[in-house]
Amino acid sequence: MNQAAVAPLVGVVMGSRSDWETMQHAVARLEKLGVPHEVRVVSAHRTPDLLAEYAKAAEGRGLRAIIAGAGGAAHLPGMIAAMTPVPVLGVPVQSKALNGLDSLLSIVQMPAGVPVATFAIGVAGAANAGLFAAALLAADHPAVREALAKFRAEQTRDVLEHADPRQP
Numbered sequence: 001m002n003q004a005a006v007a008p009l010v011g012v013v014m015g016s017r018s019d020w021e022t023m024q025h026a027v028a029r030l031e032k033l034g035v036p037h038e039v040r041v042v043s044a045h046r047t048p049d050l051l052a053e054y055a056k057a058a059e060g061r062g063l064r065a066i067i068a069g070a071g072g073a074a075h076l077p078g079m080i081a082a083m084t085p086v087p088v089l090g091v092p093v094q095s096k097a098l099n100g101l102d103s104l105l106s107i108v109q110m111p112a113g114v115p116v117a118t119f120a121i122g123v124a125g126a127a128n129a130g131l132f133a134a135a136l137l138a139a140d141h142p143a144v145r146e147a148l149a150k151f152r153a154e155q156t157r158d159v160l161e162h163a164d165p166r167q168p
């Protein structure tokens, strides 16, 4: 499927271009599973008007999930969640100063009423956010469901076939 030619179902946003090193792992999972998606830098602090425009238009544009990654004072996921009913998946980017604990707490400690599904710090969180977004879509998109099942089976087979850690 040419994912660029179809309307995106998942938006992947990040606070800075410097977050791409982490967030590319979410995008890689979406690409592998054939989930139509888009990628944008949207900063809560440097481009607040763009953040509001993006969040308010998301549902009408057909987005069914938004993966939002940010580091440090990571307000992007929470502010997007405040302005859209579309589920927001927050990825704490590993910051240099505090190793991402600042990012994690900024994203996870939302007040009751405005949920953000928060993932692990860094690469694992980004990868799992991509997989989770696909899982959210799976019930309505059989091809995505099949791709997810295939991915899981391959992952299991890979572990079983490489059970001796001394062997390559």
Ligand code: RP5
Residues within 6 Å of the ligand: 014, 015, 016, 017, 018, 019, 043, 069, 070, 071, 072, 073, 093
């Ligand atoms: C956050 O500040 C971004 O999400 C990024 O993780 C962090 C640092 O941004 P840069 O100074 O590298 O642009 O808003």
